[in-house]
Amino acid sequence: MITFDDVVKVYPGGSTAVDHVSLELPTGKMTVLVGPSGCGKTTSLRMINRMISPTSGRVLIDGDDIAGKDEALLRRGMGYVIQHAGLFPHRTVLDNVATVPVLLGKTRREARKAALGLLERVGLSEEFAKRYPAQLSGGQQQRVGVARALAADPPIMLMDEPFSAVDPVVREGLHREFLRLQQDLGKTIAMVTHDIDEAIKLGDVVAIFRQGGKLAQVGTPEELLTAPADDFVAEFVGRDRGIRSLSFTTAADLPVADLPGTLALDDAGRPTGWILESGRVAPTGGTFTSADSLRLVTDLAISSPVGIAVRVNEEGKADGVVPHHDLADYLAARRSS
Numbered sequence: 001m002i003t004f005d006d007v008v009k010v011y012p013g014g015s016t017a018v019d020h021v022s023l024e025l026p027t028g029k030m031t032v033l034v035g036p037s038g039c040g041k042t043t044s045l046r047m048i049n050r051m052i053s054p055t056s057g058r059v060l061i062d063g064d065d066i067a068g069k070d071e072a073l074l075r076r077g078m079g080y081v082i083q084h085a086g087l088f089p090h091r092t093v094l095d096n097v098a099t100v101p102v103l104l105g106k107t108r109r110e111a112r113k114a115a116l117g118l119l120e121r122v123g124l125s126e127e128f129a130k131r132y133p134a135q136l137s138g139g140q141q142q143r144v145g146v147a148r149a150l151a152a153d154p155p156i157m158l159m160d161e162p163f164s165a166v167d168p169v170v171r172e173g174l175h176r177e178f179l180r181l182q183q184d185l186g187k188t189i190a191m192v193t194h195d196i197d198e199a200i201k202l203g204d205v206v207a208i209f210r211q212g213g214k215l216a217q218v219g220t221p222e223e224l225l226t227a228p229a230d231d232f233v234a235e236f237v238g239r240d241r242g243i244r245s246l247s248f249t250t251a252a253d254l255p256v257a258d259l260p261g262t263l264a265l266d267d268a269g270r271p272t273g274w275i276l277e278s279g280r281v282a283p284t285g286g287t288f289t290s291a292d293s294l295r296l297v298t299d300l301a302i303s304s305p306v307g308i309a310v311r312v313n314e315e316g317k318a319d320g321v322v323p324h325h326d327l328a329d330y331l332a333a334r335r336s337s
């Protein structure tokens, strides 16, 4: 666990970048530091690897104050990924990834073999290994940046706006891959972003900073969406937070009604559409399983031609329906419980 214990950073010249921040970043989880520009996110991140020292307060790793640790040793346990990847321009992709392990004592051969494996894990095939950074797209460079940070297999990863230099579609893909990777690796990650949607999507814990380097709220994405501490947080997490918070709960406990006769099924019991009063069959527009989110069920119920979402089992067979008024009652009861 990384702990900020009443940390203050005042830069020479008097600006307070971080103002009495106390925060815990749990081991094996991703904590996202998010907030408007200039609110002290990067300063906080850099205090974890001692690129910046606190003016007062302590940063601890597993209970030990890092102020007393050898800087080089400390940083060896931390991967660092920055915007635009920060790759060595005159080294090949493979050598960008293999350099640190060689410095740490691996043979060049071992390091290159491991680097190829890492590049594959971040979605880059062998053909990219011989290229130079300038011969890659922005998204590919970011992937190399992540692979390079992972090369020393550090328990901690510090990431400063790692996905912000790429377009939204590429970013989506990188998010998905990164979440998959983190599921396997379980690193302790501190990530800085100014994008609340990215924070909510990636973070196990999200720490929202406000101007002046103060923490506004720390919580899981669901907590921030359902119970923002004040107007600043409510505004910052965005308008449709009610709908977005439904992404975090599955439909496992959602009661379903029996299949109505107006639901057309094929021989295997799979829904094929709704039989409308006119006799026309309209497509269902999608189905859900009990593992899907309440957000999907809501979307299906709203967009269904008859206002009913259809649940299917693992074989795709219809096994219940949720009319939109039942769903509204369920959501209202859930809120008040």
Ligand SMILES: Nc1ncnc2c1ncn2[C@@H]1O[C@H](COP(=O)(O)OP(=O)(O)OP(=O)(O)O)[C@@H](O)[C@H]1O
Pocket (backbone or CB within 6 Å): 011, 012, 013, 015, 016, 017, 035, 036, 037, 038, 039, 040, 041, 042, 043, 044, 194
């Ligand atoms: N070396 C420095 N000397 C003086 N002031 C600084 C220095 N670095 C940052 N600051 C100031 O400290 C405050 C916090 O900066 P920091 O970079 O931590 O914010 P941030 O939240 O990461 O911002 P952004 O999202 O714009 O990158 C800002 O007001 C900034 O101007």
